[in-house]
Amino acid sequence: MTNDKKENKKTFGSEGEEIAAKYLVEKGFEIIERNYxxxxxxxxxxxxxxxxxxxVFVEVKTRNTMDYGDPAYAINKKKMIQLKKLAELYLAEKNILEQDCRFDVVTVLMINPDNPLIEHYENAFM
Known part of the structure; x- marks a missing residue:
């Protein structure tokens, strides 16, 4: 993958994260941190x-086509294990001891960039 493609992919992913963050705020969520x-x-x-x-630890998946299926299916067992470890590190780093936590997934499908389709899967995995 060339640097241009990597940069475009990163920019595209950042756009999806921005859309997801705004969506969560509209639902009343308080954003504590982004890109930990x-x-x-x-x-x-x-x-x-x-x-x-x-x-809530939120994984955002952004796609502009359904060629590879629902973006939620991009989160495999390896990714889940990695996210759990990262969440544990975050809790330890912030000295958070007694706090209920969960993992959500927000998918952003930008077939029409002016009207992205957003799905929010609460408690997507344990």
Whole structure:
């Protein structure tokens, strides 16, 4: 993959994350942190769900076609394990001991960029 393609993919992913963050805020979520990096991984969005007080680790998947199926299916077992480890690192780093947490997935399908289709899968995996 050339640097231009990598940069375009990163920009496209960032656009999807921005759309997802705005969507969550509109639902009442409080965005705590975005693009939390640790080791070789990243948590796209960390937010607080006002309805239950959960700390939510959100993975965002953005696509502009359905050629490879629903973007939610891009999150495999390896990615889930990585996200769990990153969440543990985040909780340890922030000294958060007693907090209910969950993992959500937000997919952004930008077939029509002016009207992206957003799906929010709460408690997507454990």
């Amino acid at each position: 990096f640790a080791g070789h991984g990243e948590i796209d969005i960390i937010a607080k769900d006002p309805s239950d007080g959960y700390l």
